[in-house]
Amino acid sequence: MRVLALDLGTRRVGVAVSDATETLASPRPFVARSGDRARDHRRIAELVSEEEAGLVLVGLPLSLDGREGPAAQSARAEVEELREALAVPVEVHDERLTTVTAHRLLADQGLDARRRRSVVDGAAAAVLLQTWLDGRHPS
Secondary structure (H helix, E strand, C coil): CEEEEEEECCCEEEEEEECCCCCCEEEEEEEECCCCHHHHHHHHHHHHHHHCEEEEEEEECCCCCCCCCHHHHHHHHHHHHHHHHCCCCEEEEECCCHHHHHHHHHHHCCCCHHHHHHHHHHHHHHHHHHHHHHHHCCC
16 A cells, blocks of 8 residues: 655645555655645645545644644644545644654755755655664565
8 A cells, every 4th residue: 555645834745655565655746735724735646646545644743752742733733634524534643853853864965955954844754764664564
């Protein structure tokens, strides 16, 4: 089964997808927020269909101590909306430090700050998804 991961942001939604064996996560182009959440969710539904995903995984932005603050509460509210809009199950997964990790990985690849900003959302979604995949299929 392919899994589509989302890193919800206020301006962009980072997107990543797994391979069918649930082994490897790959970033995809982000979804720019339109200002209309229902429209954004329709675009995400199109991605679910295009990627033939059987599950959507959404990053839950917990605080470093594991508590749910306003960002996590907002994400949970959007997850409920996504569950209504999508024909596949939607799960959440702790996304602490995924963006930091993504920035480090991209810097290690030699991308300058400007280029990192354009791809960090998908990279963060890929880090989120890869962590989830690795937890499901430990080696």
